[in-house]
Amino acid sequence: MESAAPKPPPPPAGKSRNLPWVEKYRPQTLNDLISHQDILSTIQKFISEDRLPHLLLYGPPGTGKTSTILACAKQLYKDKEFNAMVLELNASDDRGIDVVRGPILSFASTRTIFKKGFKLVILDEADAMTQDAQNALRRVIEKFTENTRFCLICNYLSKIIPALQSRCTRFRFGPLTPELMVPRLQHVIKEEMADVSEDGMKALVTLSSGDMRRALNILQSTTMAFGKVTEDTVYTCTGHPLKSDIANILDWMLNQDFTTAYKKILELKTLKGLALHDILTEIHLFVHRGNAPLAGQHDMWSPRSNMHIHQSSL
Incomplete structure (x- = not known):
């Protein structure tokens, strides 16, 4: 059964006030994550035993997939190592075969001067990759497993070719429950000194449907637009009928x-x-x-x- 983790510490005072709350309050360590404790404990064991496999994290948006692997990367590598050891590609990057033959192949094929035994390639929204690119990626994974680990993140497992699925340890991230979302939302509300009514909180949880990213975006947008977060202002801000x-x-x-x-x-x-x-x-x-x-x-x-x-x- 999932249990809520301790609340994360407040963000550093130097952070910009205009930073999206999704990034401002993104969990920095595995202990900061609020759900999927069974998955987190398994990944933590992999890391502690230095046996991290290739990973495939899938499930609906806003459920902690990207935050989980970024927290893992920060635990694996120190700040000075991070940029040299981690390659992160997201939706804004090209998803064709050229990106596999270019940046990914170049990164995976070079050995590191740091003590850690492997590099980490994070492919967010991997289900947007073409089939040719996925087939090319399969060959890269096979060839450079000794010094590189790959983490694929996607919403739809069915869009990942079986050959890639079979080479990864799969974890499904389900939607967050209201019991887990409310304490984290209350933490953000307290830090931002937002004015949120009880029915406003219920509306945030209802409309987000287990998507923590969406809940924080709605909370920030409604706070900026209306000042007070109520059921009516939440529904109005999102364009939903009252x-x-x-x-x-x-x-x-x-x-x-x-x-x-x-x-x-x-x-x-x-x-x-x-x-x-x-x-x-x-x-x-x-x-x-x-x-x-x-x-x-x-x-x-x-x-x-x-x-x-x-x-x-x-």
Whole structure:
């Protein structure tokens, strides 16, 4: 069972106030990470025994994959060694075969003057690599395993070719639970002296869906835009329909004729710039949570209901 780790120390005073909170409060050590303790303990054992294999970290965004391997790298290498021992490539870099034959091959093929036995190549969003690039990477991994370790990070395991998967130890990072997210959010709120209401905190956790990066981005954006973080300001900042909007839409659908309901929904959608996908998702959640009257739920899902709204029209 996962348990929350101690809160990380406040960021250094010298850091810029304009630094994104995601980076400002990124965990610096494995002990700072708040979830997936079973994975962290396994990786820690690999490091302590100097038997780190090639790694494949996969799962939804914002679950600690990149933070985990960066914390590992900082534990493995001192500051003066870091740049020479670690090569990190992310989404802004080329993902074709040339990057494998160029920077990766050049980095992996050169031996180090430091005491550590291997270098570390971190490939973030590896599922964006072309199949040719992945095949070329497989050969590089095979050839330079003696002095280089590779860590592939991706959201979708199915987009990594089987030959690469078989050469790595795989770890799945699942979405964070609210019980783990809330203490870390409260830590950031305290450090930034943000004004967050109880319903605002619930909205942050709900809309982030276990994605800590998204939760921090929403928190920072809402704080900068509105000052006070409440349920309404969080939903407004992210462009999601408010609960009051969904309640109105359901009321129109249940109690007014099709033409009138359609016009009102279209007007609301246009006025507030709402996405139809978000409206339908929120209606589903609203009804699923039992906020709609039972009679209304029966009417909405009845085959004879006259309340079907064509998505193409909206």
